[in-house]
Amino acid sequence: MATNNFPMSDPTPTSDNPPPADDALRLAELAGEVARLKDTLLRSHADQQNQQRRHQREREELRKFATAGLVEDLLPALDALALGLESAAKQAEAKAVAEGFRMAIQQLRTTLTGHGLAEINPLGLVFNPAQHEAVGQQPSAEIPEGNVVLVARPGWSLNERVLRPAAVFLSSGPAR
Numbered sequence: 001m002a003t004n005n006f007p008m009s010d011p012t013p014t015s016d017n018p019p020p021a022d023d024a025l026r027l028a029e030l031a032g033e034v035a036r037l038k039d040t041l042l043r044s045h046a047d048q049q050n051q052q053r054r055h056q057r058e059r060e061e062l063r064k065f066a067t068a069g070l071v072e073d074l075l076p077a078l079d080a081l082a083l084g085l086e087s088a089a090k091q092a093e094a095k096a097v098a099e100g101f102r103m104a105i106q107q108l109r110t111t112l113t114g115h116g117l118a119e120i121n122p123l124g125l126v127f128n129p130a131q132h133e134a135v136g137q138q139p140s141a142e143i144p145e146g147n148v149v150l151v152a153r154p155g156w157s158l159n160e161r162v163l164r165p166a167a168v169f170l171s172s173g174p175a176r
Helices: 020-065 068-089 090-113
Strands: 117-120 132-136 148-153 156-160 161-164 164-169
Touching: 068 090, 068 132, 068 156, 090 117, 132 148
Parallel strands: 132 164
Antiparallel strands: 117 156, 148 164, 156 161
């Protein structure tokens, strides 16, 4: 029987013996993989939170502006009521009709205001193309050039979003 000159060694490393280089390399690879997976998990979690916030904002926007189409369709009727009030107010025998128009307009405006509708009536203000539509110019000694001298049709906004710009005439300054 041949004797083996190699010493028998324990296959598990002891604290006295450092692990072989392959084990240290494998440990470093696993630590890198754990760090990569942690990073992926954190990014995924952040993406999920961002998506939830985005959906919440979209739901809020939808809630705020869901009635925009209906309100836009009501604006011409509100304009017609205002014209009827103006016409009835000019006639002495139509005082009761004028009062009825005034009450109907007030009730409709109160209801629409409660749902976020606001009138844009920029008389005397500087022209703002985001809220006003210039339909003409006329001279004015009192109102500076570029400011609104006459509102032909009021504008309307719903929750600070312009539904219909105000149709305005701009001052061209003093007559020459």
